[in-house]
Amino acid sequence: MSYELCSKIKDIMPYEPIAGEYRIRLDANESFFTLPDSLKQEIRDAVSSLDFNRYPDPTAGKLCEAFAKRFGISPEYVTAGNGSDELIAIIIGSFLEKGEGILTFDPDFSMYGLYGEIYGYPVSVLPKKAYRIDVNEAISYINTHDIKMVIFSNPCNPTSLGLDKRAVQKLVSSVNALVVLDEAYMDFWGQSESLLREVQNYDNLLILKTCSKAVGIAALRIGFAVANKNITRALRAVKSPYNLNTVSQTIGQIVLEKKDYLDYCEAKIMEEKAFLETGLLALAKRHGLIDEVLKGVTNFVMLRTAKADEIWKQLLSHSISVRKFPGHLRITAGSSEENKQLLSVLDKILSELEG
Ligand SMILES: *Cc1c(COP(=O)(O)O)cnc(C)c1O
Numbered sequence: 407m408s409y410e411l412c413s414k415i416k417d418i419m420p421y422e423p424i425a426g427e428y429r430i431r432l433d434a435n436e437s438f439f440t441l442p443d444s445l446k447q448e449i450r451d452a453v454s455s456l457d458f459n460r461y462p463d464p465t466a467g468k469l470c471e472a473f474a475k476r477f478g479i480s481p482e483y484v485t486a487g488n489g490s491d492e493l494i495a496i497i498i499g500s501f502l503e504k505g506e507g508i509l510t511f512d513p514d515f516s517m518y519g520l521y522g523e524i525y526g527y528p529v530s531v532l533p534k535k536a537y538r539i540d541v542n543e544a545i546s547y548i549n550t551h552d553i554k555m556v557i558f559s560n561p562c563n564p565t566s567l568g569l570d571k572r573a574v575q576k577l578v579s580s581v582n583a584l585v586v587l588d589e590a591y592m593d594f595w596g597q598s599e600s601l602l603r604e605v606q607n608y609d610n611l612l613i614l615k616t617c618s619k620a621v622g623i624a625a626l627r628i629g630f631a632v633a634n635k636n637i638t639r640a641l642r643a644v645k646s647p648y649n650l651n652t653v654s655q656t657i658g659q660i661v662l663e664k665k666d667y668l669d670y671c672e673a674k675i676m677e678e679k680a681f682l683e684t685g686l687l688a689l690a691k692r693h694g695l696i697d698e699v700l701k702g703v704t705n706f707v708m709l710r711t712a713k714a715d716e717i718w719k720q721l722l723s724h725s726i727s728v729r730k731f732p733g734h735l736r737i738t739a740g741s742s743e744e745n746k747q748l749l750s751v752l753d754k755i756l757s758e759l760e761g
Pocket residue numbers: 435488489490491492515559563588590615616617618619624627628629
């Protein structure tokens with residue numbers, strides 16, 4: 407007997423986040439805040455009284471309510487997932503007919519194209535222009551090819567740039583395709599640029615949110631999809647019933663209800679981001695090796711440099727991890743102390759590379 411893996415997964419390799427222990431982790435866009443002790447105590451009490459023999463609430467009802475309340479929307483539009491990553495996989499795997507195409511952009515979050523390929527849908531990739539989506543070009547591409555789903559992040563990972571609300575509205579209202587709008591970082595830019603409160607006005611808009619970034623609980627794997635009732639009903643029906651475990655539901659609810667704490671963290675993270683960005687802009691003035699620092703709207707900064715590989719390796723050797731892309735580095739804002747160390751080590755590395 408023999409079995410061979412099918413061609414689309416034969417040579418695929420597992421996603422490898424940076425392996426190893428680093429002193430300063432600025433590679434995954436996480437929050438640098440750990441939960442305060444008082445909150446941890448509240449969590450311990452809540453978790454210790456759970457019925458571990460019982461399956462989780464398949465609707466994650468209380469968690470979705472806490473999320474809906476924080477963002478001023480109705481829970482009837484909300485579905486919880488095991489990270490927004492799981493929701494991306496479910497949506498791409500379920501919302502298309504065989505042969506229908508997916509449109510993504512480059513650069514953007516790499517998972518979109520990956521899941522498209524794994525589930526066997528044709529994936530088109532439009533290159534961005536000066537790091538930005540050309541909305542008119544995207545509309546005409548979608549309407550002249552068999553594209554039934556367009557998916558992108560706004561603000562964008564990895565560029566940190568935001569596409570203004572009116573441009574997104576124009577895209578959504580000009581295509582006969584499902585628009586999957588990943589607002590993982592919108593908390594940092596501001597709710598006035600979000601379409602979260604408008605999903606019920608569209609037949610074809612699905613927004614993704616996550617607790618892994620501004621909310622600061624990446625360990626718990628909690629994401630949300632927000633869409634009109636029709637899309638939400640379908641999504642709730644196709645997801646696996648117990649996709650989000652009771653521990654995550656319980657802790658997520660507790661944390662999402664801490665409005666003052668979350669507002670404080672968001673503001674503080676953006677203060678640190680401003681410090682990091684200013685520091686990087688100053689380094690770019692003094693060092694020819696940094697060609698550009700993108701001024702973004704999220705908790706991370708992207709910079710363009712022909713020496714991305716060398717700088718990345720040197721930073722690792724100082725036990726600082728950042729994310730590397732071809733010709734670019736993406737640096738998450740850390741704590742004040744972490745950002746200062748990053749800037750000072752980077753200054754040294756650049757001087758050495760410049761000889
Ligand atoms: C980090 C990130 C996510 C979050 O995924 P989770 O699975 O919820 O942790 C989603 N989309 C983008 C663009 C991201 O950068």
